[in-house]
Amino acid sequence: MRLNKGYVLREKGKPDPPPARAEKRTASRFYQLKSGHALTGVYLQSTDNRPDDQCWWYDPENDSGTHQTRDHLSKHCYKWRDQQAAMWARVKEVTKKGKQKWHVGDLLVDERYSPAVLGFVRNTHVGRAAPPVGTVRMKRSVGGCDKTYP
Numbered sequence: 833m834r835l836n837k838g839y840v841l842r843e844k845g846k847p848d849p850p851p852a853r854a855e856k857r858t859a860s861r862f863y864q865l866k867s868g869h870a871l872t873g874v875y876l877q878s879t880d881n882r883p884d885d886q887c888w889w890y891d892p893e894n895d896s897g898t899h900q901t902r903d904h905l906s907k908h909c910y911k912w913r914d915q916q917a918a919m920w921a922r923v924k925e926v927t928k929k930g931k932q933k934w935h936v937g938d939l940l941v942d943e944r945y946s947p948a949v950l951g952f953v954r955n956t957h958v959g960r961a962a963p964p965v966g967t968v969r970m971k972r973s974v975g976g977c978d979k980t981y982p
């Protein structure tokens with residue numbers, strides 16, 4: 833008879849769950865971001881659900897208004913700067929590469945960084961339903977367009 837000695841390893845300080853085990857709503861936003869189908873300004877404009885692709889969190893005092901891409905949301909959007917800092921700090925811990933060295937698409941396809949990205953998704957509204965068109969402070973008028981969202 834053999835004893836299974838040494839097989840009982842208890843994990844201390846368990847790591848964050850990978851996307852498959854994260855809560856559903858967070859995981860689905862994560863996968864949408866990964867596939868490029870997240871509800872970003874760029875995606876919604878491309879699917880005719882918004883008249884433009886400007887970031888709806890744009891803050892006239894702190895940024896100039898810009899296309900809402902994944903890159904913008906994960907690196908530049910002023911609204912989520914604290915959450916970005918937290919995510920990139922975790923990535924840098926593992927890779928020694930700061931956010932300037934990354935395309936966010938590369939980050940999303942590598943499971944090693946999923947916990948950091950999931951944390952970001954969980955703590956932001958990135959990829960959630962967009963506010964209705966017209967409730968966003970627009971940098972320029974979108975005159976002549978009567979499309980509403982969705």
Ligand SMILES: [Zn+2]
Nearest residue numbers: 887889890909
């Ligand atoms: Zn923004």
